[in-house]
Amino acid sequence: MRYELYYWTGIQGRGEYIRLALEDAGADYIDVAREKGDDVMMPFLRGKQPGLRPFAPPFLKAGRLLIAQTAEILMYLAPRHGLVGASETAQWQAHQLQLTISDFVVEIHDTHHPIAASLYYEDQRAAARKRSQDFRENRIPKYLGYFEDLLGKQRGAHILGRHTYVDLSLFQLMSGLDYAFPNAMRRSKYPRLRAVQQRVAERPRIAAYLASEQRVPFNESGIFRHYLALDDPR
Amino acid sequence: MRYELYYWTGIQGRGEYIRLALEDAGADYIDVAREKGDDVMMPFLRGKQPGLRPFAPPFLKAGRLLIAQTAEILMYLAPRHGLVGASETAQWQAHQLQLTISDFVVEIHDTHHPIAASLYYEDQRAAARKRSQDFRENRIPKYLGYFEDLLGKQRGAHILGRHTYVDLSLFQLMSGLDYAFPNAMRRSKYPRLRAVQQRVAERPRIAAYLASEQRVPFNESGIFRHYLALDDPR
Structure with missing residues (x-):
């Protein structure tokens, strides 16, 4: 199955936890907004698509299933791709x-x-x-x-x-x-x-991903921001 | 099975979402800290009990399973007590x-x-x-x-x-x-x-619970606090 991941372009944000899992697993997925732009998410966020309307990105389409919330998406993916124990x-x-x-x-x-x-x-x-x-x-x-x-x-x-x-x-x-x-x-x-x-x-797959252009650099629009005033001095 | 719920006494807090589910289901449980005091949670929070150390209350013991995080505990309990659909x-x-x-x-x-x-x-x-x-x-x-x-x-x-x-x-x-x-x-x-x-x-079970002394009143130690300065004027 080819998963569809939806998350804001331009930042790593919460989507990155899911990208790392998909990349590490070698799973087949499309990072949809990267290909079509952020606007492609709007019908979902407005409840104009089948499935339960997400409150916010990231969300994932897996066949007909639409799920949101980073931790839930990881919990869904992990046993299907060997990223968690079987018990x-x-x-x-x-x-x-x-x-x-x-x-x-x-x-x-x-x-x-x-x-x-x-x-x-x-x-x-x-x-x-x-x-x-x-x-x-x-x-x-x-x-x-x-x-x-x-x-x-x-x-x-x-x-x-x-x-x-x-x-x-x-x-x-x-x-x-x-x-x-x-x-x-x-x-x-x-x-x-x-x-x-x-x-x-x-x-190997993570190293390749981190070295690729797919990995957005950390920046001051994301969750992790580097502001001198907020760090320890020196 | 008799569940053991662990949460701070004195506030509703995050534990209350779990109490409401247990009460509504008529499940058998002990609100352990209410009976034995908050100190009973310390060995768990220090990793001195079997199972994965919780970061914070609430946590739940269900037989030998120890789980934490409000939403996870609810996800665990719900299908066992008819509080969610079967699919x-x-x-x-x-x-x-x-x-x-x-x-x-x-x-x-x-x-x-x-x-x-x-x-x-x-x-x-x-x-x-x-x-x-x-x-x-x-x-x-x-x-x-x-x-x-x-x-x-x-x-x-x-x-x-x-x-x-x-x-x-x-x-x-x-x-x-x-x-x-x-x-x-x-x-x-x-x-x-x-x-x-x-x-x-x-x-009926929720009405009985809300009318009982088990329901801690909202107060200014909890998550929902009433401070005049933080509400709309009038």
Whole structure:
């Protein structure tokens, strides 16, 4: 089956977690908005297409099934492409971790948009600076410390004891945080997360994808944004 | 099977979505921290219990399975207790909507904590006022308008065409917003969501639960908080 992925062009955003899974699996998919433009998503977002209207991208068409929400799409794809263990417990555990990653992604976004997504960063810079300080001092250690601790209970660089889509998402998290908060991340020590990040980057299909033009560079329209004022000084 | 639900005492919080499902289903469960105190959760949160360490409450023990994240727990419980349709599509759709509700709940929380969960509301009041204004003007209409629109495609007060746990969560959302933003909510018109809210409140087990001492009143430690400064004037 050829999947149809729908997500905003121009940013990695939440769509990237799904792209990494599809790429790593070697799955057949079209990144529809990249080929036809963002407008192709509008009939779906307005409920003019069959299936349950998504609240927002990303959404995926798999045959007649239309599903949305990053973590749900990953949960759907993973057992079909060997990206999670076969047991129900393994699938609940992976989803639980992915939902925790989703929570973290909201917090990452809100470092530069603490007041309103409808306002520019420049219009909420003072609040962004305060939120980012708390984020660097409290939230990064809390989330990454949690994943690092779980990795300590496993052999090898796999958070669930074998390669899963959660590892792909951890790669994306670490890469994005390195981009957005280079000073804070340079000072932090998460050797097991670094091992996951490196292992994932070296997987042949992921390495090829990252080197291709398909991988949109991180930029200041996305979720991970590099603003000097929001990182540690120096 | 007797489920064990773990959640902070003293607030409804995210645990309430699960309580409503368990109560509505007439399921056998213990609200463990209510009986033994919040400290009973610490060994789980520190990874000293079998199973995957949860990042935060709520979490649920179902036999030997330990799962966390509100939407995941509901997805697990629902097909076992008739709170979702039997088809895979129905279950993906319900989960998709519940994840959208989870996103909204984060935004509701952040109206009073836009800078940091580690700070008091009083220390972020100016930012809270700005975020709440945007929330009332843009985010409430966007989310509730979405659910209202979906309800318009169904007969009767069921967002997925039959009673599901998503309806229970919509009841909780509307009730919490009524508590936190009474002026803004009095002005808004969501007749189909109001019909869901009323239908759910009248379900016998839910009505009995809401009238019992088990239902913690909304309060200013929870997610839905009533601060005059954050609501519409008058």
